[in-house]
Amino acid sequence: MNAPDRNIPLLRVQRLQKHFKVGRNAMLHAVDDISFDIAPGESVGLVGESGCGKSTLSRVIARLADPTGGALQFEDVDLAAHPAAKFARDARRGVIQMVFQDANDSLNPRYTAFDTIAESLRLLVGMKDAAQIKARVEELATWVGLPVDLLSRYPHQLSGGQKARVGIARALAPSPRLLILDEPTAALDVSVQATVLQLLAELRDRLGVAYLFVSHDLNVVRLLCDRVVVMYLGKVVEEGPAAEVFRAPRHPYTQALVAAIPDPDARGRKSARAEGEPRSPINPDPRACRFHGRCPRGEPKCELTLLDLKEVAPAHRVACHFA
Amino acid sequence: MSPETIIHTDPRAAANVPPPLLGVDGLSLEFRTRSGVVRALEDVSLSLQKGELLGVVGESGSGKSVFAYAMLGISDAAAKITRGTAVFDGMDLLGATERELREIRGREVSMIFQSPRTSLNPIRKVGHQIEDVLRRHAAVRGQDLRERAIDCLKRVRIPDPARRYEAYPFELSGGMCQRILIALALACQPSLLIADEPTTGLDVTTQAAIMDLIVELAHERQMATLLITHDLAMAAQYCDRIAVMHAGHVVEVGSAQVVLHQPQHPYTARLIASTPHTADSIAAMQPIPGSLPDLRAARLPPCRYSARCEYRTERCDTEALPAVPIDATHSVRCWRAAA
Numbered sequence: 001m002n003a004p005d006r007n008i009p010l011l012r013v014q015r016l017q018k019h020f021k022v023g024r025n026a027m028l029h030a031v032d033d034i035s036f037d038i039a040p041g042e043s044v045g046l047v048g049e050s051g052c053g054k055s056t057l058s059r060v061i062a063r064l065a066d067p068t069g070g071a072l073q074f075e076d077v078d079l080a081a082h083p084a085a086k087f088a089r090d091a092r093r094g095v096i097q098m099v100f101q102d103a104n105d106s107l108n109p110r111y112t113a114f115d116t117i118a119e120s121l122r123l124l125v126g127m128k129d130a131a132q133i134k135a136r137v138e139e140l141a142t143w144v145g146l147p148v149d150l151l152s153r154y155p156h157q158l159s160g161g162q163k164a165r166v167g168i169a170r171a172l173a174p175s176p177r178l179l180i181l182d183e184p185t186a187a188l189d190v191s192v193q194a195t196v197l198q199l200l201a202e203l204r205d206r207l208g209v210a211y212l213f214v215s216h217d218l219n220v221v222r223l224l225c226d227r228v229v230v231m232y233l234g235k236v237v238e239e240g241p242a243a244e245v246f247r248a249p250r251h252p253y254t255q256a257l258v259a260a261i262p263d264p265d266a267r268g269r270k271s272a273r274a275e276g277e278p279r280s281p282i283n284p285d286p287r288a289c290r291f292h293g294r295c296p297r298g299e300p301k302c303e304l305t306l307l308d309l310k311e312v313a314p315a316h317r318v319a320c321h322f323a
Numbered sequence: 324m325s326p327e328t329i330i331h332t333d334p335r336a337a338a339n340v341p342p343p344l345l346g347v348d349g350l351s352l353e354f355r356t357r358s359g360v361v362r363a364l365e366d367v368s369l370s371l372q373k374g375e376l377l378g379v380v381g382e383s384g385s386g387k388s389v390f391a392y393a394m395l396g397i398s399d400a401a402a403k404i405t406r407g408t409a410v411f412d413g414m415d416l417l418g419a420t421e422r423e424l425r426e427i428r429g430r431e432v433s434m435i436f437q438s439p440r441t442s443l444n445p446i447r448k449v450g451h452q453i454e455d456v457l458r459r460h461a462a463v464r465g466q467d468l469r470e471r472a473i474d475c476l477k478r479v480r481i482p483d484p485a486r487r488y489e490a491y492p493f494e495l496s497g498g499m500c501q502r503i504l505i506a507l508a509l510a511c512q513p514s515l516l517i518a519d520e521p522t523t524g525l526d527v528t529t530q531a532a533i534m535d536l537i538v539e540l541a542h543e544r545q546m547a548t549l550l551i552t553h554d555l556a557m558a559a560q561y562c563d564r565i566a567v568m569h570a571g572h573v574v575e576v577g578s579a580q581v582v583l584h585q586p587q588h589p590y591t592a593r594l595i596a597s598t599p600h601t602a603d604s605i606a607a608m609q610p611i612p613g614s615l616p617d618l619r620a621a622r623l624p625p626c627r628y629s630a631r632c633e634y635r636t637e638r639c640d641t642e643a644l645p646a647v648p649i650d651a652t653h654s655v656r657c658w659r660a661a662a
Contacts, residue, residue, distance in 0.1 A: 190611075
């Protein structure tokens with residue numbers, strides 16, 4: 001593995017905030033005051049249930065949406081200061097790339113696999129020479145295990161796994177330093193999922209690219225990521241080494257999440273479930289823990305003081321009175 | 324074939340097991356399409372006892388949903404059942420008229436479909452949708468209707484059921500819509516529930532809560548459940564038995580623990596090794612090579628897994644093989660296991 005210096009963060013997310021105005025005096029707090037780092041070459045898993053803000057967060061980090069507060073320090077520049085609309089043509093666009101959830105929806109149906117990858121080279125790398133583009137597209141296809149003779153095909157002529165490979169090759173084309181993967185295997189069959197995961201692990205080791213891996217398949221995150229960030233209703237509730245968080249989760253929400261992973265050995269055992277529905281993300285009580293009400297351990301104080309993340313073990317932070 | 328013969332072909336007949344609630348024997352189904360005949364199911368035999376949970380697992384395209392639809396008589400117009408029998412509680416499902424089937428659908432046999440949002444009527448209050456079922460099948464009238472509908476919502480643990488009765492599907496979360504669908508399916512206390520990927524697209528926490536609910540209700544009412552899923556770990560956690568399907572064949576059936584820990588069919592073993600839940604590392608995951616065969620092929624080999632199988636022999640491509648019983652409850656369709 002290329003050994004990048006892991007002490008200097010590649011990306012530093014600082015008090016990042018994304019609020020949406022949803023009505024008069026109504027603000028939806030999709031991302032609320034979130035801070036974490038991604039080191040060069042590191043794989044960070046971002047987990048949480050739908051509606052927790054993980055997709056909004058990844059879109060803000062990919063600079064597809066503008067934050068309403070906070071900073072996004074990428075190496076030595078604050079990307080949050082560059083409006084998303086302009087960033088699309090920024091020279092740094094290529095350093096953060098995204099692999100989208102559903103390869104069916106994210107590939108242009110009228111582009112061949114070759115066109116899709118080449119477009120990224122032309123627009124983001126500024127490559128013009130046709131022979132050079134062809135050589136690079138073929139190199140990328142080989143990296144992602146896509147047979148070169150399939151490059152002339154359109155998305156509808158490719159299988160789900162092949163489309164996923166095209167999406168990965170397209171994202172890798174401008175040699176990104178950070179790849180945001182939004183549920184890249186969710187639409188794939190189990191048999192194909194394993195190959196794509198192995199490909200992602202191999203590419204990471206070969207290219208030294210950092211991953212922000214957004215997923216609700218916790219088993220995949222456990223296997224692929226070094227660190228995991230757990231979100232609940234716009235807030236990070238726990239963050240730490242993936243192996244440790246899955247083995248011994250500290251936040252009651254993470255505990256419920258881990259207990260919910262299908263496990264044949266848990267047969268007949270009654271696990272603690274997070275009962276009820278999440279609170280509304282609109283104008284949340286700034287003092288109350290967002291998990292209060294569903295939390296099996298909730299006490300009156302949880303509604304009065306919202307804790308910040310505090311370190312409970314090296315590099316392991318939790319926001320809970322009981323951690 | 325009469326119901327009696329089915330009992331004989333069931334390996335458990337010797338153990339004096341009562342006739343199954345649902346007994347399917349040698350079912351073959353094909354789709355006659357413009358691009359050829361698709362052999363979607365071949366020689367499928369499965370049985371389900373009262374109160375039992377059977378998981379049907381396999382990749383997409385393995386025929387799991389086709390099988391479920393055939394049981395309810397709601398297959399596509401191009402589908403044609405060419406062989407086999409299916410008997411539900413003494414009734415011949417395949418020979419039944421549409422009218423007879425309509426009487427048991429929703430009352431005796433219910434189904435929970437994938438994607439809860441698209442299976443509900445978007446412009447009708449959920450409470451009214453439940454009332455429709457009760458009116459049609461349980462002959463509930465007047466004031467009682469509303470009460471019974473709210474009761475159904477309560478039973479699937481929907482908080483504040485009287486308020487949710489008035490809600491339209493778009494006002495509810497995905498997990499909540501799935502609960503409504505379960506409430507609909509269970510409104511008339513069916514003896515068989517078919518759940519087709521009931522938790523796909525839901526969060527793990529919601530998935531766990533929905534599965535807990537299905538299992539609890541199944542036990543409470545001795546309801547038999549056919550759980551169709553691609554998630555082997557989930558099937559093993561919640562089901563009593565598992566049937567593994569591949570390309571229209573049932574390749575292995577057995578108790579959940581045995582299938583998971585001592586799989587006999589090479590496909591089952593691969594399926595287990597390819598899921599992230601069993602693996603200790605990404606490298607330890609073993610993808611299943613190849614893909615499902617083209618089910619239109621005029622000459623499909625007797626074993627439809629042979630092209631993907633590491634143990635393939637000449638016999639696999641030439642000699643037809645029925646399911647081989649390993650013991651009273653475990654059977655496998657593979658020459659290697661038969662040897």
